[in-house]
Amino acid sequence: MSIEVNNITKIYKNQKALNDVSFKVKDAEIVGFLGPNGAGKSTMMKILTTYIEASEGSANVNGFDVTVDKKSVQSSIGYLPEHNPLYTDLYVREYLNFNANVYGTPKSRIDEVIELTGLTPEAHKKINQLSKGYRQRVGLANALLHNPEVLILDEPTTGLDPNQLVAIRNLIKTIGKEKTVFLSTHIMQEVEAMCDRVIIINKGEVVADKYLKDLRDGQEQIVIVEFDYRVEDTFLLKLPKVSSVKNTHDFIYEITFSTKDDMRSHVFDFAHDNELKILQLNQKNTSLESLFRELTS
Ligand code: ADP
Numbered sequence: 631m632s633i634e635v636n637n638i639t640k641i642y643k644n645q646k647a648l649n650d651v652s653f654k655v656k657d658a659e660i661v662g663f664l665g666p667n668g669a670g671k672s673t674m675m676k677i678l679t680t681y682i683e684a685s686e687g688s689a690n691v692n693g694f695d696v697t698v699d700k701k702s703v704q705s706s707i708g709y710l711p712e713h714n715p716l717y718t719d720l721y722v723r724e725y726l727n728f729n730a731n732v733y734g735t736p737k738s739r740i741d742e743v744i745e746l747t748g749l750t751p752e753a754h755k756k757i758n759q760l761s762k763g764y765r766q767r768v769g770l771a772n773a774l775l776h777n778p779e780v781l782i783l784d785e786p787t788t789g790l791d792p793n794q795l796v797a798i799r800n801l802i803k804t805i806g807k808e809k810t811v812f813l814s815t816h817i818m819q820e821v822e823a824m825c826d827r828v829i830i831i832n833k834g835e836v837v838a839d840k841y842l843k844d845l846r847d848g849q850e851q852i853v854i855v856e857f858d859y860r861v862e863d864t865f866l867l868k869l870p871k872v873s874s875v876k877n878t879h880d881f882i883y884e885i886t887f888s889t890k891d892d893m894r895s896h897v898f899d900f901a902h903d904n905e906l907k908i909l910q911l912n913q914k915n916t917s918l919e920s921l922f923r924e925l926t927s
Pocket of ligand 1: 642643645646647665666667668669670671672673674
C-alpha cells in the first residue's frame with residue numbers, strides 16, 4: 631500500500647479542516663482527491679508530506695509513519711505544492727542541479743528527469759522565461775529527482791491554458807504508469823482526464839471513494855418517478871433489478887437499479903399493472919459530475 635490514512639482529524643485553532651478521514655492508495659494508482667475550495671485537500675497533503683501534523687489519527691506513506699519516520703516519508707515522496715516555488719532567476723538545469731545536490735542525487739538523474747518531463751528544448755532557459763506549463767514541468771522534474779515511489783501533487787493543473795493542460799495531464803498519466811500519484815483538484819474534469827480513482831472530500835470529510843471505470847460503466851441507475859398516489863416502498867422493491875427505493879417527496883420515488891439497462895419501461899409497466907398514473911418519469915445521471923455536484927452542493 632502506498633498511502634494509508636487512518637481516522638485523521640486536523641483542527642487549526644478553532645477550525646476543523648479534516649474530520650475522521652480514512653482511505654488507502656495502492657501502488658501505481660492515479661488517485662484524484664477532489665473537493666471544492668476549503669474542503670481540506672491541501673491540509674491532507676501537508677500532513678502526508680510531513681509539513682504539518684494531524685491532531686488525531688495516523689498516516690503511512692510507503693509504509694513509513696508520517697509523524698515518526700519523517701525522513702523516510704520525505705525520501706519516498708515527490709511533492710509539487712499548489713504554488714510551485716521556483717527560483718526563477720536560475721536556469722532550468724542549474725535549478726535541478728541545485729536540488730540534486732540537496733538530495734544527494736546522482737547528476738545522471740538530472741538528464742533523465744529533463745527528458746521524462748519533456749523539458750529538453752527548454753532546459754537551457756532561465757525559469758522566468760518559461761510558460762506556466764513549462765514551469766509546472768520543472769516542478770514535476772524536481773519532484774521526480776530522487777526517484778520517489780509516490781508523487782503528491784497539489785492542484786497541478788490550475789492556471790494552465792488548454793494546450794498546457796493537455797500536455798501536463800498526459801505527462802502525469804505517463805508518470806502514473808510507474809509511480810503512485812495522489813493529486814488534488816477542485817475541477818471534476820481533471821479527475822476524469824487523469825485518474826483511475828476519485829476520493830471526494832467535502833467540509834473535511836470523505837463523501838465518496840469510487841473507481842472511474844465503475845462510474846463510466848454506470849452499473850447503477852436511478853429512476854425518478856412520480857405517481858398520482860402513494861405506493862408502499864416494499865411494493866416498488868418487487869421491480870426487477872431494484873436495489874433500493876426512497877420516497878423523496880409526496881408521491882415521488884427515487885428507485886435505484888443495479889443495471890445500466892434503461893429501466894423506465896419496467897416502471898411504466900408496473901404503474902399500468904397496478905392502475906397508477908405516472909406524472910413524471912426521469913433517469914438520473916450517476917456520472918462523476920452529478921455525483922460531485924450532489925455530494926458537495
Ligand atoms: P482546500 O485545499 O481543499 O482548499 P484547505 O486544506 O486549504 O482546503 O483548508 C481547509 C480549511 O481549513 C479551510 O476552512 C481553511 O480556511 C482552513 N485552514 C487551512 N489552513 C489553515 C491555517 N493555517 N489556519 C487556520 N485555518 C486553516
